[in-house]
Amino acid sequence: MKIALVGATGNVAGRALAQLVQAGAQTVALVRHPEKLPESLRARVHVEQGDLEDGAFVVRATRGADALLWLTPTTFSAADFRAYTLGLARNAAQALQQNGIQRVVFVSSHGADRSGLGQVSFAGEVEKILEAVAPHTVSLRSAGFMENLFASVGTLKQGQLFTLLPPDKKYPLVATRDVGDVAARWLRDSTWTGHHLRGVHGPEDLSAQDLADILGRVLGRPVRCQQVPQDSVRDAFLERGASPSVADGYFHMFRSFAHKDYQPTEPRTAETTTPTTFETFVRESLSPRLQ
Template sequence: MSIVVTTPTGNVGSRVVRLLLQAGVRPRVLVRDPARLDAATRERVDVRRGDLTDAAFVREAVAGARTVFWVDPTPHTAEDPIETSERTASGVVDAARAGDVARVVLLSSGGAEKRGGAGHIDGLARIEERLDATGADTLHLRCGYFFTNLLMDLDGLAGGVLTTAARPDAPMPWVDPRDIGDVVAARLLNDAWEGRVVQAVHGPEDLTYLGVAEILTGALGRPVRLETVSDDDVRAALRSAGLAPSAVEGIVGMTAGTRDLVPEQPRDLVTTTPTTLAAWAYAHLRPLLPEAAD
């Protein structure tokens, strides 16, 4: 069983690699800096060193694999994030079209089903479409909002503030990336699926931002209040940070374009994963914050 894993040191990829090793599979991992893999992992995987933005490297590195797990490495801050995402995927798309890769599992996102108007998520929609056109078996995992996104505003949370431009009372799926890794590994190890498959990964429950603030208050042992800002407020902050206009709109559009999103796949036994935000925040977020004042 030949499996390629991209971004093997990321929140999802590292979990996938660990589970594949425990299943007795020696995965091929594509990594820019092998030193970021721990020594025990490096000994047990087939390392291909290179840059995922180099289509020629990707094309050669994935050739002959049964299945590739593709994670778009494009940062939201890229100058033209949608175009960069699509272009970066060209290596794996070309390999699938040529028959050098039989199956591709794509880490996609809720909102990709809109096929437009969802900011940088539109880049994942384009990758989905390009993979679908190759004739290879494709699985698109439409994931909810990562718990780990909360780590991007540790200063705000340390001050007791959770900031968002989303609707405070609108429920949406929140998910632990570790649970996504479990789903990915299970799909990579399952040789039975074929054709075009879409599977959502919704986490254990839909949460509003008001509910998230309440959960964090309990898990972090400090009051956390919600502060809502406008899309224009976010634009102004991103522009002041020096981001290109297309990057600004890519970031703003992810929230603005999915405010009223109804996921294409319903919440059910297959799309629901177990880890709660409260458990994750207590274990992973609370230790990163200073002790709350009495």
């Protein structure tokens, strides 16, 4: 069984690739920059170098694959965020069809079933594109990633956690290694059939105030949680170099997530609950960046 992965120099697919290699699976990684793959993996993975925006490359690189891990790589530069996302998905669809690939695991998001949530809603459209061409698909409707806090290292060092969400409202939150582990399990299993939607929720729902409290406890110094106005999202993303379309996508996503009635559609169950706690993430991954 041959498993193709995109995004393997990134968070989720990087972890999935490492798990698959460790389990002895035959893998092919579609990457732009092979040198970013860990040295321990490079010799044990078939690497295809190219860009997912190049449809012919995606078809060529996935030839002979039985399963595909697909995700929309994070972008700041897309001039039209939706067109970029759907254009890549159509390249995936073409490869799935031409190569007769049977199984797709897609890294999606909670909220993907709704409209008006920027890139989260685009992920819902990608789910449908993939379901239309592959007989067996699972869309992992993931919680927000703990790794998003890496973008806040500067303010966290000053003891501030800024949030766009209501500070007391609890949301699922997951470490990307858990999402990668779930993806790897689906990719290795060739017995499931049909189309599935699965939540991936981390161990517990947490509010921004909970995060600040845990950060303060682990770091041994106070961290103050402060809500910032929704309208500041666009400017914050533009300042960080995002295109207007990408900044808009984040604005719509946060505005919907912040609504008092917003809840992920997929309920938390034993299956959607994954092990890595926020405390573990802070100790192992975040606090070394805060020294």
